[in-house]
Amino acid sequence: MKTFGKRKLSPYAKDSAISYGLVTAAFVIVSILNSMGLVSSSLQGQLVPICCYIVMAVSLNLVVGISGELSLGHAGFMSVGAFTGIVISGILETSGLPDVGRLIAAILCGAIMAGVFGFLIGIPVLKLRGDYLAIVTLAFGEIIKNFMNIIYAGKDSTGFHLRTNPDLGLEPTGRMLLNGPMGATQVQRIASFTAGFILVLVTLFIVQNLMNSKQGRAIMACRDNRIAAESIGLNVTKYKLMAFTVSAALAGMGGALFGLNYSTLLPIKFNFNTSVLILVFVVLGGLGNIWGSIIAATILTILPEALRQFADYRMLAYAIVLILVMIATYNPFLRSRVMMLRDKIIPKKDKPDEGRKPRTRRKKSGKEVG
Amino acid sequence: MGTVLTVRDINVYYGAIHAIKGISFDVNKGEIVTLIGANGAGKSTTLHTISGLLRSKTGDIEFLESSIARTPAHKIVAKGISHVPEGRRIFQRMTVEENLQMGAFVSKPERIAHNLEYVYEQFPRLKERTKQIAGTLSGGEQQMLAMGRALMCDPRLLMLDEPSMGLAPILVDQIFEIIQNLHKAGTTILLVEQNAQMALSVADRAYVIETGRITLSGTGEELAKSDEVRKAYLGG
CATH class of the missing domain: 3.40.50.300 (P-loop containing nucleotide triphosphate hydrolases)
Known part of the structure; x- marks a missing residue:
């Protein structure tokens, strides 16, 4: 497969390079504006959450768009990542490790833990299909939320303690890291915009490479036609599980960064609403469309704050914007105009790539995914 | 035998x-x-x-x-054993060639180029449409693609x-001609x-x-x- 992999890769490699370039450019511009004091304080506070939500949206797109399974429990994996990250960072607080090292350790552990959860949950969930699968992911998301509600963790000079009741028997000098439904308090805020930017790049790198690999092809083949995929010898469950686990691990990374951006974090933050919010990013951006996810996550995270001036009508305005965007992106006339504009700006690629065009076009709409 | x-x-x-x-x-x-x-x-x-x-x-x-x-x-x-399921189960959103390459998923990499050539030889229509999105092929072509894909992994059966x-009589004749050709080739x-x-x-x-x-x-x-x-x- 290597030979055809390489030949195919070149246009993709170019696309990927463009993605990294654009994300980097956005980061540089925002950083410069920020240093010049041109970024409002409310937006400043949202820079890290935006990065987290981008990671969440891109990772959920891997399951919903690329693998074609509707998952309604993505916030659960974010939760696992967030609290794992907080605990790891708390444990390492006194170790003398610099903040950067702690952040990396927290994110890695968050990713691993969420990946393990994703794998274990994926085994039973992926035996189901369609609506049933969606409902069960919803249930698992709620289970994780409730599970986090009964976890108590703390540390003192005797070491680390983890229980399902508040009585940890800590020494007076000890510190509570997770406090059940009260969540994590006095978290050191070591997350930064730069870390968020790097995390977005890492996520893009992983997802785009996966999509263009042999395994990614197999994942998409399973989505396009399960029976055909089985008939050419693909182990459908294996590839669906792969997408689900990678997606959960990436969500764990995003969650860890998210958790370390706030001094207090409640488990209830990662409820069904958050799962749906991330799903809205994905659907609005277009199923299978990575760039759409990034843009939708950014705009829809900023929007509620930007609409603050509407006071009581804020959520109404938010809903109207959502509807308008949906109408605009699904309007065939507008879409064809945008395509024409795009073809003018980016001249058509050379011949072998031409056949690919309708595919990306259809993906933009996300209509065909089912 | x-x-x-x-x-x-x-x-x-x-x-x-x-x-x-x-x-x-x-x-x-x-x-x-x-x-x-x-x-x-x-x-x-x-x-x-x-x-x-x-x-x-x-x-x-x-x-x-x-x-x-x-x-x-x-x-x-x-x-x-290569199975061509009923109803032209192809990967709609991939190109013809990508569909064929998917068919070689389990076979040895060095056989792919050879098998691809063999499939194009058996199905000249597919060769004219290598870069076309499979979902836009006609019914008969989709059936040919499904059969071609199945041949990509050197099937013994x-x-x-x-x-x-669901094919027009003339296409049915074509498909059966191809089946006989494959038979002659020893499949x-x-x-x-x-x-x-x-x-x-x-x-x-x-x-x-x-x-x-x-x-x-x-x-x-x-x-x-x-x-x-x-x-x-x-x-x-």
């Missing part, structure tokens, strides 16, 4: 429905064997059972002298499920068809399936002449 596939006394159930009631048959190397029968007789179910998508409660399926009755579906393909379904084929006339005209041997049982068997010629088959499937 050795036996490629032996199916012995398989019983398949869909829940409470007893779909296959003790079917046995075999396929020899280089043959075209066809299973004919009416809707719901159990033809496709038999193919699904051989390719591991369904399980038989009893009996055994032997492929190249080893049992595959308990082998998972994705490993059966690697063993050399090619199973075709209703290749003529062993197990063909399931409702178009009994066409199927019997190309088959070395044939089995008639009725409500889950084999009721008749013989060479294609014999069955085409048999009164029972003529009445039931060939319109008098």
Whole structure:
């Protein structure tokens, strides 16, 4: 497969390079504006959450768009990542490790833990299909939320303690890291915009490479036609599980960064609403469309704050914007105009790539995914 | 001529429905064997059972002298049974060539270029459309693509499920011409068809399936002449 992999890769490699370039450019511009004091304080506070939500949206797109399974429990994996990250960072607080090292350790552990959860949950969930699968992911998301509600963790000079009741028997000098439904308090805020930017790049790198690999092809083949995929010898469950686990691990990374951006974090933050919010990013951006996810996550995270001036009508305005965007992106006339504009700006690629065009076009709409 | 596939006394159930009631048959190397029968007789179910998508409660399926009755579906393909499912199951959003490459997923990388060339030789129509999105192909072309994809993994046995379904008569002729070409090239084929006339005209041997049982068997010629088959499937 290597030979055809390489030949195919070149246009993709170019696309990927463009993605990294654009994300980097956005980061540089925002950083410069920020240093010049041109970024409002409310937006400043949202820079890290935006990065987290981008990671969440891109990772959920891997399951919903690329693998074609509707998952309604993505916030659960974010939760696992967030609290794992907080605990790891708390444990390492006194170790003398610099903040950067702690952040990396927290994110890695968050990713691993969420990946393990994703794998274990994926085994039973992926035996189901369609609506049933969606409902069960919803249930698992709620289970994780409730599970986090009964976890108590703390540390003192005797070491680390983890229980399902508040009585940890800590020494007076000890510190509570997770406090059940009260969540994590006095978290050191070591997350930064730069870390968020790097995390977005890492996520893009992983997802785009996966999509263009042999395994990614197999994942998409399973989505396009399960029976055909089985008939050419693909182990459908294996590839669906792969997408689900990678997606959960990436969500764990995003969650860890998210958790370390706030001094207090409640488990209830990662409820069904958050799962749906991330799903809205994905659907609005277009199923299978990575760039759409990034843009939708950014705009829809900023929007509620930007609409603050509407006071009581804020959520109404938010809903109207959502509807308008949906109408605009699904309007065939507008879409064809945008395509024409795009073809003018980016001249058509050379011949072998031409056949690919309708595919990306259809993906933009996300209509065909089912 | 050795036996490629032996199916012995398989019983398949869909829940409470007893779909296959003790079917046995075999396929020899280089043959075209066809299973004919009416809707719901159990033809496709038999193919699904051989390719591991369904399980038989009893009996055994032997492929190249080893049992595959308990082998998972994705490993059966690697063993050399290629199944072209009913209804042109192609990857709609991939190009023709990408579809074919997917067919080689389990085979050795060094064989891909060779097999791709072979498939294009058998299906010149596909060669004209390598970069076209598969979903935009016509019905006949999609059927050719599904068959071509199945040939990409060097199958020792090619199973075709209703290749003529929903195609115009001229395309049916083309598809059967290709089946005969593949036969001449030495491919062993197990063909399931409702178009009994066409199927019997190309088959070395044939089995008639009725409500889950084999009721008749013989060479294609014999069955085409048999009164029972003529009445039931060939319109008098």
